Amino acid sequence: MLLSHKYQFIFIKTAKTAGTSTEVDLSKFMGKRDVVTPIRPPVAGHEPRNYDLGPASDLQGQSEFRNHMSASLVRDIIGEEIFNSYFKFCVEREPVSKCISHYSMLKNSPYHGEGNSELTWDAYVERGGFPMDVEKYVDADGQLIVDRIVRYESLHDELTEISAKLGFPYSGIKTKAKSGFREALEPTDAQKEKIYEAFAPSLKHCPY
Numbered sequence: 176m177l178l179s180h181k182y183q184f185i186f187i188k189t190a191k192t193a194g195t196s197t198e199v200d201l202s203k204f205m206g207k208r209d210v211v212t213p214i215r216p217p218v219a220g221h222e223p224r225n226y227d228l229g230p231a232s233d234l235q236g237q238s239e240f241r242n243h244m245s246a247s248l249v250r251d252i253i254g255e256e257i258f259n260s261y262f263k264f265c266v267e268r269e270p271v272s273k274c275i276s277h278y279s280m281l282k283n284s285p286y287h288g289e290g291n292s293e294l295t296w297d298a299y300v301e302r303g304g305f306p307m308d309v310e311k312y313v314d315a316d317g318q319l320i321v322d323r324i325v326r327y328e329s330l331h332d333e334l335t336e337i338s339a340k341l342g343f344p345y346s347g348i349k350t351k352a353k354s355g356f357r358e359a360l361e362p363t364d365a366q367k368e369k370i371y372e373a374f375a376p377s378l379k380h381c382p383y
Contacts, residue, residue: 176244178253181206182341184262187246189308191276192266192327196350197334198242204343212242216286218350228252245311246320262341263320265312267381268327270305270374271367275360277306283356296358300366309377317376324381 177186177198186201188194195214199221202211213223226240237252246265250258268276278299281291312321325333331347338345362370371378 176210176212176240176242176249177201177205178210178240178249178261179205179343180208182343183260184264184337184341185246185249185258187249187263187265187311187321188243189265189267189311190243190306191273191280192268192308193330193348194266196348197266197330199350200348201343201345204345210240212240212244214242220350243311247314250320262322262337264323264325264337265308265321266325266327266330267308267377269383270370270378271362273327274300274305274370275362276357278360279357283358296360296362297366300362300369303373305370305373307374307377309380313376313380319380326381 176188177184179185182204186198188198195218198211198214199218202221205211205224208225210225211221211223212226214221228237228239237248240249240252246263275296278294278296281299282294312319312324314320323333323337325337334345334348
């Protein structure tokens with residue numbers, strides 16, 4: 176998650192959408208007062224700062240801004256005045272491709288693969304547990320509370336538009352974090368249908 180007072184934007188991080196790479200590269204433009212949350216495992220060039228909230232008795236039990244926190248929780252912490260005035264965006268991805276990426280990470284990543292080395296794609300789809308992020312960018316009533324959902328498939332072009340709007344010097348995603356795990360898979364029509372049914376709440380806001 177990134178909170179930039181310098182450029183007045185909030186980046187809400189979703190799963191398997193190049194979120195870590197985007198966060199690492201955009202964090203390099205952030206000001207000294209801006210919030211950059213920690214990434215685990217750490218990534219070279221990424222410097223977390225200003226994420227510690229201190230005593231959390233009046234902050235809904237939160238002691239820090241977290242990497243994958245929801246927009247609604249960010250709003251609760253910083254207040255509606257700042258939240259409503261800043262440009263808020265996240266990234267979404269075609270559901271089947273997102274699930275293939277998630278499965279491949281669970282199976283092959285040294286940081287996520289413990290106990291999953293024998294996991295098959297069929298078993299993954301059957302058990303569910305897909306990387307759905309709709310709760311990150313809607314409120315308790317299911318209403319969208321970010322200003323833009325960027326599509327992973329057009330990430331560069333859309334970030335170029337956003338950077339022109341906000342004034343930060345974006346010139347492309349250079350970091351390739353958490354890459355190299357993806358497997359070549361051919362989901363069945365039934366598997367695709369099950370995934371799309373599960374992602375119905377997010378498809379309402381970002382159709383594919």
